[in-house]
């Protein structure tokens with residue numbers, strides 16, 4: 470399972486002065502064979518040919534990269550074990566004897582990149598999207614429990630509540646009816662409890678972040694009462710779905726709800742950030758201010774707009790990341806231009822154990838400079 474610790478460990482270990490080769494391959498299509506993967510890699514290497522020829526010679530330069538490419542070709546040709554992975558990320562720096570391959574839970578764009586450091590933006594985007602959630606569809610007689618990971622729905626359990634039918638009984642002043650009614654309610658209650666237990670088991674195994682419950686509103690209200698408190702606080706939405714809904718229908722509804730939740734939380738994050746930045750609180754907006762906050766170790770969460778790319782500079786001597794400084798303000802060395810300073814900012818954030826959030830262009834960050842940060846502490850002037 471990929472996580473932020475893996476990538477920040479990778480960054481801390483990698484030598485910023487050496488060239489690292491990063492490869493991402495999309496394996497999400499079941500028709501895509503190992504042979505296809507080899508062809509894709511060959512194509513990527515060919516595309517890069519000119520750029521690779523221009524690399525500095527010697528152990529730290531061309532030779533190390535040539536070894537990386539050889540090893541990558543060998544890996545893709547003979548060692549690639551998909552095991553249900555939707556993609557793969559490989560980071561190699563032969564000069565530093567570093568080789569890390571990660572199966573990915575979601576699709577990625579095919580990329581081959583040689584840079585001073587692993588290319589991690591696609592990796593962190595996947596981590597951000599990689600939210601697990603659980604859906605429970607419930608009525609008074611049946612329950613279905615689904616686990617959803619990276620848009621893949623998997624039915625975990627189907628329960629039949631064993632609820633006795635309603636019997637017409639005549640008795641003394643409705644006594645018998647009330648007794649049967651109670652009897653039925655006991656069964657329904659036990660059925661809810663069982664469904665709640667299945668969801669809790671799943672939570673313990675899969676540690677999902679959100680729970681979406683679907684059913685009739687009155688049923689959901691009763692069901693929610695028996696949920697474990699850990700699950701109660703994870704209920705993100707209550708969706709009106711019949712327990713008899715088809716798998717596709719249930720998936721469609723919960724995916725839609727989940728997408729709305731994601732969009733809403735992106736928008737809320739940006740709104741909160743803008744408010745606190747304007748109030749001089751725990752937020753900064755825009756690339757320049759964000760890079761400054763990163764250098765001062767103030768960043769709790771770096772927030773970047775998906776797809777936003779901006780040129781910038783880095784100082785190889787001290788690690789300074791900036792927008793257009795020709796000389797490093799920290800150590801006076803010449804800076805080097807980079808095609809995507811957002812990638813550099815993400816690396817810097819992860820090296821400092823900050824979090825990274827990728828928000829959709831619809832979240833409103835474009836008006837605020839596309840890049841922002843939630844701060845750990847504010848600096849008083």
Ligand SMILES: [Zn+2]
Pocket residue numbers: 784785786787788789797798799800801802
């Ligand atoms: Zn410097």
